[in-house]
Amino acid sequence: MAKLIDGRALAEKMYQDLTQEVRLLGARGxxxxxxxxxxxxxxxxxxxxxxxxxxxxxxxxxxxxxxxxxxxxxxxxxxxxxxxxxxxxxxxxxxxxxxxxxxxxxxxxxxxxPSLDVDCLTSANLGKLLVNTPYFWPPTVAGIMTILSSLKIKLKGARVAVVGTGRLIGKPLVVALMNAEATVFACNDQTSDLKAHCLAADIIISAAGVPNLIRGEMVKNGAIVIDAGTTIVHNKIQGDVDFDLVSAKAKFLTPTPGGVGPLTVAHLLRNTVLAAKILYP
Missing domain, CATH: 3.40.50.10860 (Leucine Dehydrogenase, chain A, domain 1)
Known part of the structure; x- marks a missing residue:
């Protein structure tokens, strides 16, 4: 049974540091x-x-x-x-x-x-991410990297399947993982045999926005599964991962909600504070 990754707890640790930075800025008006x-x-x-x-x-x-x-x-x-x-x-x-x-x-x-783009979605800021000199990290990408860091995962050489290659998460995530020297399988809706790519991966990160896309038979025993996809179903947030079936196979798994989402918000606000520090040095 997978150990659940508590994104809310990780975000709360970030907010402790962020609160101090907000106070220091406030002291300068x-x-x-x-x-x-x-x-x-x-x-x-x-x-x-x-x-x-x-x-x-x-x-x-x-x-x-x-x-x-x-x-x-x-x-x-x-x-x-x-x-x-x-x-x-x-x-x-x-x-x-x-x-x-x-x-x-x-x-x-x-x-x-670009100096105000705290989502890191302008062409200029995505270009800086590509060459590994970003002003800001895209918040969801930063949240995912925070999760991997908390698990003490060595990305160098790790096989990572990224499912979904949109501008908001997938594309910048692939770049960030490549910069960390991971071996990345970038999978989109045209990818043939998605199951094979996922089974070959040590880490699966899904950001497709398709409920239950990642099923138990697509995950090898002991894999790490991070669910960054979100869809509103019957007024509730649902992820890409078939939670019950995947949790029986994975070593670590993020729930939805309560996994990546809280860290996305925390990193967005961290970027906002960082931008204020740059704007008012």
Whole structure:
């Protein structure tokens, strides 16, 4: 039976250090502030924003939601982004994804200034991650690396299957693992024989957003399984992993919720504080 990885406990350890950094900034009259851009009323986005708001307010970090109608044009959105970045005093700014289909995610993200991009999703910041000189780590990627570090996993030479190669998690995670000299199998919806790739892996990290995609017969005994995929099913968050079947095979397993998610929020707020320290040295 797998040992569960408690993401909430790991996040709480981070917040202990973060609280001290917030106090030190406050002593200089600096408040770390996060701005969130939301377009429309995507149900999962509203849930994730609530989690960020609750954590920010608890630990003394300012947070403001900028909510736009789902029918906003791309030109209007980018103009508003420029206005917000010029006139606000945010230390970090994120665009809550997904955007409505008529808006270009790439163009919207690249309208953010890299110094404010605490989600690390602009082309500039992803490029810096590629060459291993990032301003910020993408929060979910950083959360996953925190989990692996807590388990004292040596990534050099480890075989890691990353399932899902989206811009938010999968692609930057593959880069981060390659920078750590792991052997990475990058699997997407066109990958043939996903089961074989997963069975060959010492570590499986799924970020596909497909419930029960990772099943027991896809996991070798003693593997580490990290579930970073999330889907809202009947108003509840569900991961990519068939929890009951995989827990009988894996050595370590993250639950959903309570695994990667709390660390994603913690690293987002840590990036916001780091950005404030850079902005006000």
């Amino acid at each position: 600096v408040i770390a502030k996060l701005g969130i851009i939301l377009v429309g009323d995507h149900r999962a986005s509203l849930l994730y924003i609530k989690q960020k708001q609750e954590a920010a307010q608890k630990y003394g970090i300012g947070i403001t939601l900028n909510h736009f109608d789902e029918k906003i044009t791309e030109t209007e959105l980018i103009a508003n982004l420029e206005k917000i970045q010029t006139k606000s005093n945010y230390s970090g700014l994120i665009i809550q994804l997904p955007l409505p289909a008529h808006l270009s995610t790439d163009r919207a993200l690249d309208a953010l200034r």
